[in-house]
Amino acid sequence: MITMDITLLIQIVNMIILMFLLNGVLYKPVKKILKERAERQQGMQGEISKFEKNARLRQQEVDEKMAKASGKAKAALDSTRAEAQSAGEQRLGAIKAEAEEGKNRQLAEIKAQIDSARAGLQANLDGFANDMASKILGRSL
Numbered sequence: 001m002i003t004m005d006i007t008l009l010i011q012i013v014n015m016i017i018l019m020f021l022l023n024g025v026l027y028k029p030v031k032k033i034l035k036e037r038a039e040r041q042q043g044m045q046g047e048i049s050k051f052e053k054n055a056r057l058r059q060q061e062v063d064e065k066m067a068k069a070s071g072k073a074k075a076a077l078d079s080t081r082a083e084a085q086s087a088g089e090q091r092l093g094a095i096k097a098e099a100e101e102g103k104n105r106q107l108a109e110i111k112a113q114i115d116s117a118r119a120g121l122q123a124n125l126d127g128f129a130n131d132m133a134s135k136i137l138g139r140s141l
Contacts, residue, residue, distance in 0.1 A: 134140045
């Protein structure tokens with residue numbers, strides 16, 4: 001059984017003193033540390049959101065610059081391709097003209113040869129005709 005004497009009162013006073021001591025030594029510093037920690041976390045969350053916003057803005061800037069650079073590169077590629085194509089077409093036109101000139105020159109040479117052969121044959125035609133007639137008739141004309 002529990003007896004009610006002075007020790008009970010001493011125990012109660014002892015518990016009250018212990019509560020004040022523990023509150024001053026343990027509970028208040030822990031609460032203070034937890035409060036500071038919560039404030040630091042809120043501050044860090046604010047900084048994190050600011051850094052994320054900056055990162056998004058910079059990413060958008062990089063994307064815009066990449067799009068512009070890609071457009072410039074495409075335009076440069078297209079202009080270079082067009083220049084190369086026009087140069088190729090000019091070169092092809094020059095080659096065709098040169099080939100046409102060579103063909104016309106050879107045709108002129110062949111015509112000249114045909115004309116000279118025709119003139120030579122025409123000149124000998126009377127002699128050939130007389131020779132043939134004399135061979136067919138068996139006498140000279």
